[in-house]
Amino acid sequence: MTRYYRALRLQMQPCGISNHAAAWVTTSRLRLTLPTSTSTPPRLQACRNSRSISSIALNRTNPPESASTRSKDGRQQQNGTCAIRPANREFSTPSKVGRIYDPKMAKLWADTPMSLISETGYKERSDIPPGHFAITAAQNMAHLHNVIIRGFNASYNQCLAVKPDTVDASDFLFYNQGLYKSIKSHHDVEEDITFPSLVKLTGVQDIMDKNIQEHKDFDHGLELFRTFVFETDPKSYDGKKLQEIMDIMFPILHTHLVGEIGTLLDLAKYDSKKLEEWWADTSKKARGDLDVFQDAPLMLGCIDSTFRLDGDPRPFPPIPAPIKYLSKYVLEWRYSGRWRFNPCDTFGKPRPLAFPNPGGSKL
Incomplete structure (x- = not known):
């Protein structure tokens, strides 16, 4: 098990997580028996059942049992805020932006208003030698930027459906606090x-002055976002106000996230081996504060394992399956209500948004 904790630590470093913080995972004394499938363990199912019983005690009624309320495996599905949501649909139709999705899924997902980066552009660059590490660096960064984009879009496309003075509002503000810290x-x-x-x-x-200036260009919008998600009382939550702030942020932020990929491709004029060493070294030196119970579930829930970048379905960072089980059955349970807003499950499977905006996105 120790090697999997070490693997998680190494995967966290390219995302800006410090060795000191990531060491929590390596030195953890947790003793786990990881499941061999994605089915819900009996003890966790019992916990879920107890929550359903609690919802009845709170006068939240469930619909009468009928054939239409049962899933294929015979378990009754519930309507209401405390219900266990049905399993995700299968995804089979290729999307223009690289994701695989079901056309019958709700129109809103995490691919608008900011479009995902599906092409780095290296195929159109005759000046880049085949196999040069500049291509890998650009692709890795594009995947990391797509994690940010999916988190942003998931928030943007659910903020109007969240009602003030509810547990949903509290969870949603917490979710956006994690998004702010990630950016x-x-x-x-x-x-x-x-x-x-x-x-x-x-x-x-x-060489990177243009990118640094772009950071400064959206500092104002990012500060407005920080103020809202950290200082707003759930009782006075206003989804329209949050979306207005995000409208200020995303044009500049998206321009930067896309433009930085081309900057990395321009590094093809330098030695490929030295560039690879630069990437590995800076990843190890990355500094940042990590709460594994908050940051890991957010990142995993914004990674789409079906996404094709440059035609290649290669998720990044490549997180081992045992780490995903660790997140699903241990890390996510402390703040379980928050991760309802993620656009993907722990294993990278896209799923419908839990609270899609009524009438679709404002755009």
Whole structure:
């Protein structure tokens, strides 16, 4: 089991997570027997059943049992805020943006209003030698940026359906606090570690100045977002106000997230081996504060394992299956209500949004 904790620690480092914080996972004394399938363990199912009983005690009634309320495996499905949601549908039809989805799924998902990065553009660059690490660096960064984009879009496309003075509002604000920390940490790591080491590698002092300026360009919108999600009382939650703030953020943020991929491709003029060493070294030196009970479930829930980047369905970071089970059955349970808003399950399978905005996105 120790090797899987170490694996999780290594996968966290490229995302801006410190060795000190990630060491919590390595030194953990948890003793787990990981399941061999995604079926719900009996003890966890009993816990879920007890929550359903509690919902009845709170005068939340369930519909009469009928054939239409039963799933294929015979378990009764419930309507209402405390119900266990039905299993995800299978995804089979290719999407223009690279994801695989069911056309019958609710129209809103986590691929709008910010479009996902499905092409790095390296195939159109005749100046890039085949197999150069600049391609890998650009693809890795595109995957990390897509995690941010899915989290942002999931929030944007659910914020209007969340009602004030509810547990949903409290959970949703918490979810967005994690989203803020993810964006802020990612760009802090770039400015403090990634970009300076790239200047040292290339000898070009202003090589990343354009990207740093783009960070500054959306600082105002990001601060408005931080103020709202950390200082808003769930009783006074206003989804329209949150969406207005996100409208300010996303055009500049998206331009930056897409543009940075081309900047990494431009590094093809430098030695591929040294560039690979730069990526590995900066990943190890990445600094950031991690709460594994908050940050890991958010990241895993925004990774789409079916997504094709440059035509290749290669999720990044490549997280071992035992780590995903660790997150699902241990890490996620402390704040289980928050992860309802994730656009994917723990194993990277896209799923319908839990609270799609009424009438679709504003755009």
